[in-house]
Amino acid sequence: MLIASTIKFTALSAVVGTAASFVSHVYAQPVGIPADKFDLSQWNITVPLDMDGDEKVDTISVADLQTYSHPDFFYLNDNGEMVFTTPNKAITTPNSSNSRSELRQMPRGTNTELGTHSPGNNFALQANPAGEIFGGRLNATLKVNHVAKRAGYPDKFPAYSMVVGQIHADKNDDQIAEGRGFGYGNEPLKIYYKKWPGHEKGSVFWNYERNLSKDNPDREDVSYLVWGNSWDNPAEPGDSGISLGEEFSYEVNVHGDIMSLTFEAAGKETMYFQINLADNIGPDGNPDPKDNPNGYAEDLMYFKAGAYDQCSTQDSEGMWYPACPGTGDWNIDKTNGDYASVSFSKLVLGEAVQK
Numbered sequence: 001m002l003i004a005s006t007i008k009f010t011a012l013s014a015v016v017g018t019a020a021s022f023v024s025h026v027y028a029q030p031v032g033i034p035a036d037k038f039d040l041s042q043w044n045i046t047v048p049l050d051m052d053g054d055e056k057v058d059t060i061s062v063a064d065l066q067t068y069s070h071p072d073f074f075y076l077n078d079n080g081e082m083v084f085t086t087p088n089k090a091i092t093t094p095n096s097s098n099s100r101s102e103l104r105q106m107p108r109g110t111n112t113e114l115g116t117h118s119p120g121n122n123f124a125l126q127a128n129p130a131g132e133i134f135g136g137r138l139n140a141t142l143k144v145n146h147v148a149k150r151a152g153y154p155d156k157f158p159a160y161s162m163v164v165g166q167i168h169a170d171k172n173d174d175q176i177a178e179g180r181g182f183g184y185g186n187e188p189l190k191i192y193y194k195k196w197p198g199h200e201k202g203s204v205f206w207n208y209e210r211n212l213s214k215d216n217p218d219r220e221d222v223s224y225l226v227w228g229n230s231w232d233n234p235a236e237p238g239d240s241g242i243s244l245g246e247e248f249s250y251e252v253n254v255h256g257d258i259m260s261l262t263f264e265a266a267g268k269e270t271m272y273f274q275i276n277l278a279d280n281i282g283p284d285g286n287p288d289p290k291d292n293p294n295g296y297a298e299d300l301m302y303f304k305a306g307a308y309d310q311c312s313t314q315d316s317e318g319m320w321y322p323a324c325p326g327t328g329d330w331n332i333d334k335t336n337g338d339y340a341s342v343s344f345s346k347l348v349l350g351e352a353v354q355k
Contacts, residue, residue, distance in 0.1 A: 033069040034082045038347055040065050041110075043103040045306070047073050048090030057091045063110045072330055073101045081343040084307035087333040088148055088340075089326025095171075095185065097314040097321065102306035104168075105349065107133055122170050122300035126256045127278040130298070135254040135352035138303045140165060142344045143247045144193045147202070148311035149337035152323025154196075157231045158310035159322040161194035162340040165250060166308070167259070169211070169299040176213075182298040186211050186219070188277050189259065191250055192310070193242070193342075194231055201241030203228025204248065206261065208275065208282075211292040211299070218290040224283060226263045226271050242268075247345070252303070255352040274355065305347055309340040 034040060045065055049058045060068050069075045073085050090099040108114040108121040115121065124131025142164060151159035172183030186209045195202025204226040212219035223231055227248075228241035242248055248265035257278035263271040275283040280291035311324035326338045333339055 031076050031078055031080065033067065034074065034076050035066045035068070037076060037080050038082050038344075039349075040103070042106055042349055044106050045074060045101070045103050046093060047101050048086045048092075048099040049073070050091045055091075057093055062106050077343060079343075079345070081345050082347065083145075083341065083343045085339060085341040086307045086309050087326055087328075087330055088309060088311050088324045088338040089313045089328045089333065097312040098309050100306065100308040102304055102308050103347075105303040107302075117170050117172065117300070119300060122302050123254065124300055125254070125278050125297055127297040128299070131300070135256065136303065137254070137350040137352050138165065138252045138305065139249070139346060139348045139350065140305060140344060141247060141249040141346035142342055143245050144195075144202070144242075145244060145341040145343055146337070147193065147195050147244075147340050148309065148324050149197050150325050151311060152315060152325070154322070155234075156319050156322040158312070158320055159324065160196055161192050161231065161310040162342065163190045163192055163308035163310060164305065164342050165189070165191040165252065166304040167252065167254070167301050168304055169296055169301050172300070175298070182211070182296070184211060184213055186296075188296050188301070189252065189261075190221070192231065195244060196234055196236075199236045199241075201228060201237050201243045203231070203237050203241055204263065205231055206273070210288070210290060211296050222282065222288065224273060227265065227268055249346070253352055253355060255354050257297070258355065260355040303349070305344070307340045307342045311338075311340070
């Protein structure tokens with residue numbers, strides 16, 4: 001992967017795509033870079049670019065992230081907030097059709113002698129005998145600036161939405177080959193914001209993905225409402241929702257085998273959830289017979305945060321492909337509203353605490 005670094009003044013492309021033709025400009029960033037105000041010593045970032053033309057999405061290492069920003073997709077704004085932006089159409093990671101400007105937790109920091117997928121660079125549940133780091137905590141305060149305004153299939157649930165925080169399980173082909181039922185690279189947590197076009201307010205909810213193989217028809221997301229409406233409800237949420245530009249916070253705390261979630265916003269009821277990630281019991285206390293009975297008990301996991309656009313431009317069968325418009329030219333796509341953007345005023349990793 002190419003490491004494309006910028007500091008106070010940067011010459012970078014204004015065009016995004018898998019085959020970009022570069023138009024260079026000079027951008028001033030007098031407020032500094034994200035690492036000036038946020039501790040990014042245990043994060044890398046994937047950005048919606050292919051600056052070296054190797055047909056792979058660019059990942060900026062932990063070391064280079066300390067001096068990195070991008071004037072369109074990852075920068076510090078005048079309020080000192082860390083901004084993540086990504087267009088609907090851009091180069092993506094191999095296993096996703098969704099673009100992203102998103103941090104990935106790297107507990108190893110700059111110690112590249114530890115492999116990305118090693119137990120020392122991921123956290124585990126207490127139930128995992130191969131774990132070296134057990135649990136963790138992520139606190140974030142943010143406001144969503146924009147979600148994609150158009151979709152070819154507006155009734156598909158991911159349309160008009162983005163993910164602003166995740167726990168992702170590490171893919172492990174060896175475990176799958178051994179028939180141990182883990183290593184699929186699924187997501188026990190995705191925190192969503194969704195706002196339909198023309199609505200005054202949007203909704204916040206979180207999803208748990210059943211930990212099954214990708215060819216298993218029961219591998220689906222189970223969604224839990226925080227504020228507003230569920231992701232399949234096209235009604236205006238009104239006062240129960242969250243507006244673009246309205247601040248809210250989340251805490252994700254994984255201690256032992258338990259994931260505890262807290263969501264807070266001014267004028268809203270604080271919402272709490274707990275789920276045992278080592279079984280198939282949901283936060284409502286009821287078993288899910290379609291889920292892996294051991295949940296994510298033997299997976300290695302990591303936090304993610306930023307702008308993970310759910311408005312895929314892929315036009316295919318299946319709920320994950322709403323055929324959202326996009327050209328790959330950032331200036332055009334920004335004008336058309338075909339992008340997602342979020343600003344974080346707080347993003348802090350910490351040790352898990354018992355709840």
